Amino acid sequence: MTTTTPPVTLDDVRDAAARLTGVAHRTPVLRSRTLDALVGAEVHLKCENFQRVGAFKFRGAYNAASRLAPEQLARGIAAYSSGNHAQAVALAARELGTTAVIVMPEDAPAAKRDATASYGAEIVTYDRYTGDRVAIAEALAAERGLTVVPPYEHPHVIAGQGTAALELLEEAGELDALIVPVGGGGLIAGSATVAKALHPGIRVIGVEPEAGDDTRRSLEAGHRVSVPVPRTIADGQALTTPGELTFSVNRRLVDGVALVGDDEIRAAMRFAFERLKTVVEPSGATPLAALLAGRVERLPRRIGVIVSGGNVDAERFARLCAGGD
Incomplete structure (x- = not known):
């Protein structure tokens, strides 16, 4: 068995x-x-x-990002989120000395979007009712050589x-x-x-x-x-x-x-x-x-x-x- x-x-x-x-x-x-x-x-x-x-999202984002290989961190991190994971990955990236690109819905609360940007992340927006955030993030990651830190599937x-x-x-x-x-x-x-x-x-x-x-x-x-x-x-x-x-x-x-x-x-x-x-x-x-x-x-x-x-x-x-x- x-x-x-x-x-x-x-x-x-x-x-x-x-x-x-x-x-x-x-x-x-x-x-x-x-x-x-x-x-x-x-x-x-x-x-x-x-x-x-x-x-709470900072806990998971930092735990995952901090385990990346040095060459992965050097290239940067990507993520997709309506707001809290976005901020978490952005801050984790800053703490670890790397960069982050975050895919966020156009209607994400302004406070979450602004905070994500304040941590130094680049924000790419999409329409949550018609767009596929995972596909968008994975395409960006493939194009730029980034590592995706997902909000929960890891x-x-x-x-x-x-x-x-x-x-x-x-x-x-x-x-x-x-x-x-x-x-x-x-x-x-x-x-x-x-x-x-x-x-x-x-x-x-x-x-x-x-x-x-x-x-x-x-x-x-x-x-x-x-x-x-x-x-x-x-x-x-x-x-x-x-x-x-x-x-x-x-x-x-x-x-x-x-x-x-x-x-x-x-x-x-x-x-x-x-x-x-x-x-x-x-x-x-x-x-x-x-x-x-x-x-x-x-x-x-x-x-x-x-x-x-x-x-x-x-x-x-x-x-x-x-x-x-």
Whole structure:
């Protein structure tokens, strides 16, 4: 009988954590008695909105980029992203003394686009509803001799993302559930790898916007399913299909996916600002939205939540909290 070796292990995540020491921030874990009372559980919020570039993505981008051969770094890096991975690769490239070319959708939030440029990256835009960002990035990479660092479809990226959950469990101790936002699936794949290895009985629950439930449908079908390009305020989760590599992990380790609507996301952003005194972007607010809206079934006693990012400019934040887009 043969056993398939998982693409990422707990040792891989621990190795990534050692590589990130002194480079990435060890982000805070927040508690709120008000939140606990509203939810009816003990909630531990791992605040990746305080990470470098304002999101968890720096963990995976740096872990992957820092492992490239010197000749690869000398030629430069390419990436494709709606914003947070774009910033992460741009900063990782700067830290490693190389250059980055980032393929971003034309409608990416201005704050994310501007921040990516501020780290020194070249930005190439495309229409997310008609263009193929992967094909564009790969063509640029082939033309210029660049190495593509994908946003989630890479073992080193997944391992890097898993360090957020590793830190959370080191600080909070054993938890009954871990709730994680799902886009391409890299964060939850890394998080589930850590959580299930350390605490086999823990439930790992993903959260997606209702308009973009590709991972939920895929888990139910047992294979990857595509949905139309989601129209949601959670731009970091506006994907059509789970990653092949990430889904191979998540179908084994993720226990379920909860869905939240845009209004519930807005309410969670307002709650985080007014009661937790922290700014969270729409995608980062989806796990909190799921808790506040009662979308998590069989609510456990001790819950960990990964707040994945806080990259939203002041104007859009105010507009979203007021009920707009």
